[in-house]
Structures are given as structure tokens and as C-alpha cells.
Amino acid sequence: MNDSVLVEMHEIIKNFGGLRAVDSVDFSVKRGEVVGLLGENGAGKSTLIKILTGIYRPDYGEIRFEGKPVEIRNRADSQRLGIEPLYQDLSLVGTLDAASNVFLGKELTQKSLGFLPTLKLAAMQKEAEKILWEQLGIDFKNRWEPVYNLSGGERQAVALARAIYYEAKLVILDEPMASLGVEEVKRTLDIIRKLRETGISVIVISHNLEHVYSVADRVVVLHRGKKVADSPSAELTPDEVVKLMVFGERAKEVKAYE
Amino acid sequence: MNRGAEPITGSHGSRFMDREIGGRPIPYWATMIGPWAGILLFAVFMGVVRPEWLGIGNIRNILVQASVFIVLATGMTFVITGGGIDLSVGAMTGMSALTLGWLIKFTDIPELFAIALTFGAGLLLGTFNGILVTKLKLPDFIATLATWISYNGLVLVIIEGHTLFRFSPTVRFLGAHRLFGNLPVPIIAALLIALLGYFLMKWTKFGRYTIAIGGNRKAAVEAGIPVERYKVFQYAFNGLLAALAGIMMLGRLNAIHGLVGQGFEIHTIAAVIIGGTALYGGIARIGGSVAGALFLGLIANALTFLGIHFFVQYVVSGIVIMLVVLLYALVGYQQQPPGVR
Ligand SMILES: Nc1ncnc2c1ncn2[C@@H]1O[C@H](COP(=O)(O)OP(=O)(O)O)[C@@H](O)[C@H]1O
Ligand SMILES: [Mg+2]
Numbered sequence: 155m156n157d158s159v160l161v162e163m164h165e166i167i168k169n170f171g172g173l174r175a176v177d178s179v180d181f182s183v184k185r186g187e188v189v190g191l192l193g194e195n196g197a198g199k200s201t202l203i204k205i206l207t208g209i210y211r212p213d214y215g216e217i218r219f220e221g222k223p224v225e226i227r228n229r230a231d232s233q234r235l236g237i238e239p240l241y242q243d244l245s246l247v248g249t250l251d252a253a254s255n256v257f258l259g260k261e262l263t264q265k266s267l268g269f270l271p272t273l274k275l276a277a278m279q280k281e282a283e284k285i286l287w288e289q290l291g292i293d294f295k296n297r298w299e300p301v302y303n304l305s306g307g308e309r310q311a312v313a314l315a316r317a318i319y320y321e322a323k324l325v326i327l328d329e330p331m332a333s334l335g336v337e338e339v340k341r342t343l344d345i346i347r348k349l350r351e352t353g354i355s356v357i358v359i360s361h362n363l364e365h366v367y368s369v370a371d372r373v374v375v376l377h378r379g380k381k382v383a384d385s386p387s388a389e390l391t392p393d394e395v396v397k398l399m400v401f402g403e404r405a406k407e408v409k410a411y412e
Numbered sequence: 413m414n415r416g417a418e419p420i421t422g423s424h425g426s427r428f429m430d431r432e433i434g435g436r437p438i439p440y441w442a443t444m445i446g447p448w449a450g451i452l453l454f455a456v457f458m459g460v461v462r463p464e465w466l467g468i469g470n471i472r473n474i475l476v477q478a479s480v481f482i483v484l485a486t487g488m489t490f491v492i493t494g495g496g497i498d499l500s501v502g503a504m505t506g507m508s509a510l511t512l513g514w515l516i517k518f519t520d521i522p523e524l525f526a527i528a529l530t531f532g533a534g535l536l537l538g539t540f541n542g543i544l545v546t547k548l549k550l551p552d553f554i555a556t557l558a559t560w561i562s563y564n565g566l567v568l569v570i571i572e573g574h575t576l577f578r579f580s581p582t583v584r585f586l587g588a589h590r591l592f593g594n595l596p597v598p599i600i601a602a603l604l605i606a607l608l609g610y611f612l613m614k615w616t617k618f619g620r621y622t623i624a625i626g627g628n629r630k631a632a633v634e635a636g637i638p639v640e641r642y643k644v645f646q647y648a649f650n651g652l653l654a655a656l657a658g659i660m661m662l663g664r665l666n667a668i669h670g671l672v673g674q675g676f677e678i679h680t681i682a683a684v685i686i687g688g689t690a691l692y693g694g695i696a697r698i699g700g701s702v703a704g705a706l707f708l709g710l711i712a713n714a715l716t717f718l719g720i721h722f723f724v725q726y727v728v729s730g731i732v733i734m735l736v737v738l739l740y741a742l743v744g745y746q747q748q749p750p751g752v753r
Contacts, residue, residue, distance in 0.1 A: 229634070245634045249627040249694035250620075258624060259635030261617055272615045 159221070160185045160324060160355050161206065161237075166215035168201050175201040176212070177379035183324060188346060188356045190370030190387065192363070194399050197376040199359050203326050206357075207239045208232040236323030240330060244313040248302030252294065252312045253282035255301055256319055285315040289352055290345050307338035314345055317354075324355045331365055343369050363392045377402030447687055447703030450736070451710060458714050465717055472596065476664065478709030479602035480505075480657045484676060485683040485701035486609035487653035492684055493613075494646045495626035495693030496552035499677050500541060501654050503563035506673030508534045508658025510567050513576040513668035516583055523582045531655045537563065538651015542644030560677065568670045577667035586656070587663015598660050602702075605653065610698040619696070622646055626693025682733045683708055688740070708732075 161183050168176040176198045183189050193199050204210045206217070208226040217224055219235050226232050232239075246255045262274040262281075279297065286292045292311040301309055310330065317325050327346070331339045346369045349356050360366050366373060367387055375383035375398045382402045383390060397403060459466045484501055491498045511533045515526035537559070544555035581589065589597040613619035621642045624632040632639050657676075662668050685691055686707060687700025711732055715725045 230636075233636075245628070245631040247624045247627040247631050247694065249690075250623060254620065254624075258620075258631070259637050261620065263617070266615075271617070273617065273620060275615070 158185055159183070160187075160219070162218040163202075163206070164216040164218070166202065166205060166212045166217075168198075168205060168210060169213050170201075174379050176205070178215075179376070179379070179381045181374060181381065181384075183355045183357060185323075185355055186350055186353045187371050188350050188358065188369050190366035190373040191357055191359045191376070192366060192373055192395060192399055193376035196378075197399070198379040199376055200328055202376070203239065203328060203357060203359070206232065206237055206324075207326065208237075233320065236321055237326065238317035238320055238322035238324070239326040239328065240310070240313050240317065241328070244309055246301050246309060246313060249300050251298050252286070252301055252304070252308075252315075253279045253297070255312050256282040256285065256316045258316070260319070281319075282315060285318050286311060289318055290314060290348050292341075292345075305338060306334050307341040310334075310338075310342055311345060314349070318349075318352070322354055324357065325349055326357045326359075328359045329361070330358065331360055331362065339365060363395060367392060375399055444688070444697075444700070446739075447700055447707055447736075451703060451707050454707070454710055454714070458710075458717075462717065465714065470713070470717070472594070472599075474706075474709050474713045475599045475602075476596050477713065478706050479596075479598040480660050480664075481676070481679055481683055481705035481709060482602035482702050483605045483653050483657045483660065484680040485687070485705045486605050486698060487650035488680050488684045489609060489687075489689050489696055489698055489701045490613070490619075490622050490646045491552075491650050492681070492689050492691065493626045493693055493696040494622045494643060495629060496545065496643065496646065497556065497681065498538075498541060498647060498650050499553065499556040500537070500560040500563055501650060501680055502673040502676030502678075503560045503567070504534060504537045504651055504654035504673070505658045505661060505676050506567045506670075507537060507563045508655040509662040509668045509672045510571060510658075512583065512659055512662055513579070514570070516579060517576050523580060527583070527659060530659055531652060534651045534653070534655020534658065535648055536651070538648040538654065539644060541651065542647030545647065546640035546643050564674070567673075571668075571670045573670060575667055575669040579662065579666055584663035584666060587660040588666070589663070598664065601656070601660065605656070606698060606702045609701075613696050613698055618642065618645060618649075623694055623696055626690070626695075628694070679708060679729075680705075682729070686733060686736045 159182050163179065163181040166176050166179045166181070167174065179198075179202060181202060191199050191203070201210060205212050206226065208228045208231050211227065217226060224231075224235065226235070226237075247258060250258070257278045262278050263271045264274050266272040283294055283297065286294050290311050292308065292315075294308075296304055296308070301312055304312070314325065327342075330342055334342060343365060346356050346358060350369075356369075358366060358369065370387045373383065373385060373387045373390060373395060374381060375395060377398065380402065383395070383398045455466070464470075484505065488498060488501060508530050512526055512530040515521060515529060516523065519526070521529070541556055541559055544550050544559065545552050548555070550558075585597060586601055587598055591597055591600065613622070621632065621637050621639075624635070624637060625639050625642060629639060658673065661672050665672070683704035684701045685704070687702070687704035688697040689695060689700060708729060711729060712725055715728055716722075720728070
């Protein structure tokens with residue numbers, strides 16, 4: 155089970171006007187696998203994952219999820235499949251606390267006085283803390299704090315706890331560490347590892363090879379919309395990756411990943 | 413602007429926690445204690461200057477006058493917290509009072525039914541605001557500016573400068589009746605409405621989503637919250653409470669004329685802002701709105717008591733509002749929450 159493919163994208167093409175942002179790319183993620191998606195600015199990384207999340211629709215190509223062909227037409231479709239993107243702005247409500255954000259839109263309710271649907275505040279608080287602590291290892295001291303008062307890393311944890319609560323199977327992080335401090339980056343990387351332990355797959359996009367290499371099981375390199383490398387991270391040195399990112403070369407020497 | 417990932421800390425070391433409603437920017441005491449402390453200070457000051465001002469009769473008077481604004485401010489808190497504004501609230505109050513007066517004087521329907529219809533009218537007026545804002549995508553300010561003028565005009569057209577007066581105790585119950593000896597019903601009603609507002613804000617999806625929509629509309633959409641529907645709910649709720657306010661006004665005045673409700677929107681919005689609800693949405697303070705309404709009522713009453721002309725009261729009220737908002741800025745209370753929006 156653990157080695158089975160979760161999502162498979164096949165010969166994906168996406169054009170923006172005359173520009174081919176994604177050019178016939180095969181891309182797959184296994185269950186519980188962390189895939190680092192690399193490439194220079196404009197290489198097509200964000201476009202590729204936005205096809206997975208349903209923000210863009212591919213002009214050509216096929217997507218299979220858990221072996222079945224699927225159509226991801228919008229965000230609701232991707233959410234139903236368990237694909238949870240973590241945007242840089244994290245989509246949190248700054249003035250609500252962590253638990254409220256984790257449960258936003260999926261609040262637990264009870265019938266008070268037999269008819270009145272009210273929020274189960276205590277239960278949601280407890281559940282949110284459980285996810286944060288047991289699955290993400292975040293010791294949450296600022297439980298009542300509006301999340302804009304939390305650090306960037308803590309906010310990220312809240313957003314991830316949310317993804318876990320939504321029963322994510324695949325979490326996508328697009329440049330998650332772009333504006334975090336050193337400690338915060340460490341925490342994010344820890345969280346990515348925690349997600350993998352939970353059996354959740356992760357796609358992480360970053361410019362920073364060191365970060366990617368410290369968590370990724372496999373790296374995929376895009377160059378001008380084309381996939382130029384796809385290899386277990388142990389079999390491709392960061393130096394080679396840099397060359398691939400910049401020149402798109404060495405693609406032929408790297409065996410295609412099954 | 414995307415500041416999402418920046419670590420943001422308050423400008424002060426102290427970070428107080430909000431266990432009640434939504435979030436609270438620093439500092440805590442400025443928004444929760446502040447308005448109440450203002451009330452206390454003011455009352456002490458007046459008590460010293462004019463001891464007779466603190467008589468039970470006058471206090472009751474103040475509370476009765478403030479009760480209408482407590483009701484209106486509760487509704488307005490939802491609209492503002494949701495990132496909107498309702499300029500038509502005074503006109504809706506007048507429209508509702510007129511509806512009730514008209515139904516009583518010109519139709520034969522039972523009085524209780526007329527009151528029910530009045531609530532229906534308020535609900536309708538409010539819902540119409542909500543539809544303008546969501547379906548026609550008009551900015552909240554523009555939409556309610558338009559309905560403010562239209563509803564007001566409608567009142568003037570219908571009533572044609574006349575006054576309807578003398579209503580039965582049943583019709584006046586919510587505005588003028590007294591229970592338990594000497595406790596005015598409007599005070600009880602205002603208290604119950606404020607409690608209801610607090611309950612809705614904290615314990616229901618309606619309140620939670622209102623905060624979410626005002627705090628970060630995009631995040632609310634992405635969380636699958638039917639934002640437009642809840643926006644309509646906010647305006648509808650505000651309209652419903654405006655109807656209650658109209659019924660209370662009619663009961664208190666025992667009359668209805670074309671000017672009932674005029675200027676209430678400013679007073680109401682001021683009460684909400686003084687209370688600490690964020691003008692840009694996302695932070696709700698029902699208790700603060702109550703305090704704000706009381707505070708403004710206190711000032712108006714004191715000025716009347718001191719024999720200061722009605723028009724001057726507007727100036728003084730305006731200055732007070734300015735001072736309060738300035739004070740918030742000074743102590744670091746941000747009307748627009750920083751960071752994750
Ligand atoms: N919505 C869009 N409309 C037009 N062009 C786009 C759009 N999104 C991305 N592109 C273009 O597609 C290419 C790939 O962009 P993107 O996927 O964002 O790259 P990356 O995330 O790897 O930096 C770029 O040349 C970019 O300018
Ligand atoms: Mg990108």
C-alpha cells in the first residue's frame with residue numbers, strides 16, 4: 155500500500171496564449187512520499203500544481219488519482235480528492251484563533267435546546283490541539299491568540315492542521331519557506347516530515363535546494379515547462395540539479411523514474 | 413498585498429488573548445474596559461457637577477433612550493464585523509415605525525399582526541440591502557447610501573408632513589411599558605437583544621462566518637463558506653433589529669412623524685466603533701457596542717441636562733467620537749488588523 159501511486163499526471167500540457175507553460179509533463183507522487191519540485195522562476199512549477207488543485211485545467215493530458223482517471227475542474231473537486239494546497243498567504247482568518255481556523259467552514263455543531271445548532275467550541279479546541287500536538291508536534295501555547303499574532307511557522311502549522319482535519323492525502327506547498335526565518339524553516343521542514351509519517355504525500359516547491367534535499371524522497375526538475383529530471387534525491391546531486399534547472403541539460407543521462 | 417508569511421507581532425510587548433469573540437488586537441483593556449471606564453468617569457464627573465443628574469429617574473431615562481441604540485448597534489456590529497456598513501439603518505427604523513403606525517391607523521388588522529408585519533418589513537428592507545451588496549455587487553457604502561436616501565424619501569412621501577399619534581398600550585408595549593413595578597420594557601428588550609447578539613456571534617456559524625468574512629473574505633471563500641448568503645443574513649438581521657428599534661421608537665414617542673430615525677445611522681455606527689469593533693471587519697465587540705451606545709446616550713442626556721442646545725450636541729458627540737478613535741490609535745489598537753487578512 156505504501157508504495158502505491160497516489161496521483162499520476164500524464165503528458166500534461168498547459169498553454170497561456172502562445173506560451174507553453176507546461177509542456178507534456180509526466181508527474182507522479184506516491185503515498186507518503188515527499189516530492190521536491192524544482193526549477194527556475196517561470197519554469198512552470200506553480201502552473202503544474204495548480205492543475206492538480208483545479209485552479210487551471212490542462213489543455214492536454216490525463217490525471218489519475220488512486221488509479222482512477224479523474225477530472226479536476228475546480229477547487230471543490232481537488233478538495234474532494236484530498237488535495238490541499240497551502241498558499242503562501244495560508245488562507246487563514248487573522249482575527250480568529252487557531253482552532254477556529256482549523257475548523258473554518260467545517261465547524262462541529264450540536265443541537266442546543268433540541269433545535270438550535272450551536273458550535274461545539276470546547277470540542278473543536280481540543281481536537282485542534284490534538285492535531286497540532288500529536289501530528290505536527292507543535293506545542294500550542296497561544297491557543298486563544300488571533301492567528302495574526304502567531305509567528306509565520308505557527309500559522310503554517312495551523313494551516314496544515316486544517317489540511318489534516320480535511321483529511322488531506324496530498325499537501326502541496328508552493329514556496330512555503332520563502333519568507334520564513336531560520337528557526338521557522340526548520341519547523342516547516344519538521345512538519346513536512348511529520349506529514350510523511352502520517353502517510354500524507356507532500357509536494358514541496360522551493361528555490362532552496364538545501365531545504366528540498368533535507369526532506370524530499372525524490373526531486374523533479376522543470377525547465378521551461380519541460381521535465382528534465384525525475385529521480386530519487388539520493389541519486390542526483392544538488393550540483394547536477396542546479397545545472398538542470400539553469401540549462402535543462404543532463405536530462406538524457408538521468409533515467410526516467412517509474 | 414500579500415504579507416501572509418511575514419512574522420507579525422504587535423507593536424507592544426503585551427499580547428492579550430481573546431477568549432470571547434474573534435480576535436483582539438492589543439491592548440486588551442483599551443477595547444474592553446475602555447468604553448466602560450469612560451462611562452464610569454463621565455458618570456462620576458456629572459455626579460459631582462450635578463448630583464441630581466444621578467437620580468434614578470434620570471438614569472432610567474438615559475437607559476430608555478440608549479436602549480434603541482443598543483438594539484441598533486447590535487445589528488450594526490454584525491454588518492461592520494462582516495466588512496460592511498449600513499447607512500440605511502436610521503431610515504429603516506423610520507420606515508418600520510411608519511409601517512406600524514400606518515397599519516394601526518389605516519387598516520383593521522389585529523395589532524399583534526401589525527407588529528409582526530412590521531418585523532417582516534424590517535427584514536425585507538434589510539434583505540434588500542443585502543441583495544444589492546451581493547447580487548448587484550454594489551459596494552456596501554454605496555448600496556446603503558442609496559437605500560438610506562430612498563427609504564427616507566419613501567417615509568416623507570407617505571407621511572406627507574403629518575404626524576400619527578396616540579397608540580394603544582399593546583402597540584406601545586416594547587417602547588414604553590414598564591414591568592416589575594418600574595422597569596421599562598425597552599431596557600429589558602435591549603439587554604435581551606445584546607445577549608442574543610453575543611450568543612449568535614460566539615456560538616453560531618452565523619457569528620463565526622461573519623467574523624471570517626470580515627477578517628479575510630478570500631479565506632472564507634476558500635473554506636467553502638457561502639459568503640454572499642451570510643452577507644445577506646447580516647443585513648437582514650440588521651433590518652430586523654431596525655424594525656424592533658422602530659417599534660420601540662413609536663412606543664416611546666407615542667407618535668410617528670417623518671423625522672423618526674433620522675441621524676440614527678451616525679449615532680449607531682459611532683457606538684459600534686467606540687465599542688471597539690473593527691471598522692474594517694473581522695473583530696466583533698457586542699459588549700463594546702452596548703457600552704458605546706450607553707456612552708453616547710449619556711453624553712446626549714448630560715448636554716440636554718446642562719441646557720446645551722440640541723445642535724451643539726452633535727458637535728460635542730462628534731468630538732467625543734474623534735477623541736475615542738484617536739485614543740485607540742494612541743494605545744495601539746488597530747481598527748484594521750495587521751497580518752493575515
Ligand atoms: N495565469 C497566467 N497567464 C499567463 N501566463 C502565465 C500565467 N501563469 C503563469 N504564466 C506563465 O507561465 C510560465 C510558468 O509560470 P509558473 O508556473 O508560475 O512558474 P514557476 O512557478 O515555476 O515560477 C511563466 O512564464 C508565467 O509567466
Ligand atoms: Mg511559482
